[in-house]
Amino acid sequence: MLKQERADFILRRLEELYPETPVPLDHTSPFTLLVAVLLSAQCTDARVNLVTPRLFALADEPQAMSQLEVPVIQEAIKSCGLAPKKAKAISGLSHILMEKFDGQVPRTLAELETLPGVGHKTASVVVAQAFGEPAFPVDTHIHRLAQRWKLTSGKNVVETERDLKKLFPRESWNKLHLQIIFYGRDACTARGCDGTVCEICRTLFPKRKKGIETKKS
Structure with missing residues (x-):
């Protein structure tokens, strides 16, 4: 798959897995x-x-x-x-x-x-x-998964954010960053998957034999 094809698959699959994305942090304002x-x-x-x-x-x-x-x-x-x-x-x-x-x-x-x-x-x-403005917050979960999925060569979260914004539609950013976090916690954890174990990693890279060593943000 080309990089954009991988991004398109990820967007579709995460929407299937996480159609609802409640904000993980409790708040009232x-x-x-x-x-x-x-x-x-x-x-x-x-x-x-x-x-x-x-x-x-x-x-x-x-x-x-x-x-x-x-x-x-x-x-x-x-x-x-x-x-x-x-x-x-x-x-x-x-x-x-x-x-x-x-x-x-x-x-x-x-x-x-x-x-x-x-x-x-x-x-x-x-x-x-809070305000529904398009943004793509990138934390260590997203930085790690973006590297495993070869969506970025970014050495830090700033570079990774820049690359992801180019690949995904602006209207998807707010929901997608939560979907990636949820998937990272559920299936593609730091210890549970090295880029060869979870569903999305295996689908994107079926011939990958060696785990991906991600760069820290």
Whole structure:
């Protein structure tokens, strides 16, 4: 198969496997989604969903969050990795949202990326899942699978995002990035598949005998 043919097959198959793509992180607003995505760095979605109810019971919008002391935030999220750093970021971005954005989460990547603790991937998730703007957030799951499927030669998530955006229709990006994550967790895991085991890998590369060593992002 050519690269575009592989991409077309993946798009069709993932739509069959995952016609519905619920957002993995529990949230009730753009702000709570922003905080949850920030917390998910080096932490599982399942862990974040256990932590956020306690945090959001204290504050679930920027004004209330900005009034909490950083140690209080840190205590609420302490079971997440990097809790001290994340607590400072949550407090800092809450103050900035109040001071510069009238208490609203901005809708653009550029503005979101000015907030503490908010990188390109986090900003992309928020614009895609909170506001429905086309974006293709690439995390380590997607980076790994894109390499196994030979959709990219990117050495990092930035290059992989660029390559995937060229292969898949813009209108598919928001749903597809979740579908790839779901498939990566279910079938093409870091330890369970090396590019020769799961259904999609075997279909795309039936003659592949040697596992693919993916480059870290």
